[in-house]
Amino acid sequence: MKRFLARWGALATIVVVAASTPQRSPAFIFSGGGGGGGSITHIHGTLCTAGSSGQTTTYICTIPSVPAGNSIIGLMQWQMPVGASPNDYTSLTSIIDNGSGGTNSYDLSTHHTEGGGSSNSNGVLFRSLNIIHGSVTQLTATVAGGGGQFNQIVADEYSHMTGADTSQIGVQVNPGTGSNLVTTGNFTLTHVGPVLVWAVAMQTSGTPTITAGTTNGFTQRVQDTSGGSWALSTEDKAVSGTGSLITSATFTTSISPGTGPFVTYGQGFF
DSSP states (O other): OEEEEEEETTEEEEEEEOEEEEEEEEEEEEESSSGGGOEEEEEEEEEEEOTTOOOBSEEEEEEEEEOTTOEEEEEEEEEOOTTSOGGGSSOEEEEEEOOTTSOOOOBOOOEEEEOOTTOOEEEEEEEEOSOSSOOEEEEEEEESTTOBEEEEEEEEEEESOOOEEEEEEEEESOOOSSTTOEEOOOEEEOOEEEEEEEEEEEESSSOOOEEEOTTTTOEEEEEOOOTTSOOEEEEEEEEEEESSEEEOOEEEESOOOSSSOEEEEEEEEO
């Protein structure tokens, strides 16, 4: 991890370039419904974590090069600095990339804040589907106010993905360590045809090992095994959408602390 301090007059911004951990696992998921009539395929996943580093406004995650036409989906997670006003640090201002010819546009509409006072933790799902500007190797996230701490980004790349379905957020204080107890809860997919159910789980306190759900047939894509950071894990599975398909995403955790809830995000893609 590297830190840079840039100054313009009286203003100062801290930029953290995080160490990234690519987890490449090319895997065919399903055919039909993908962009250009191809098959939705997981190309690679990357975890970027700043560990216990201090407060930062701008957070940079390096990923393997993503070509035009592929998609980037993921989660940005951070904690509000201790003693700060909660209203100043719960917004992710932007995610931009270094695509050839310009940045791609990222949807940041799914956001959850957990906790209160000096312990707010925040997560924002982001996605840029069928990107126009290729050769993306860097994602830059900017947090409002004075920035966040314990920043993490997890990002998955897919090919032949063009649309997003419904999303769901589940919050559990103490789900237990049994199989599939960490869950988004049920949500309804509206797309008719093949749908990819993608999910990410984060633990807002402690460092458990989170693995993919078993009963629902999920495949783990990224798993956080680094010390000094909160756990993040992504998974996916293919389903046949009927226009009103009820589904859920589940995970299993190695520990279940009584504080610091698990927050689980699920999203459908096609």
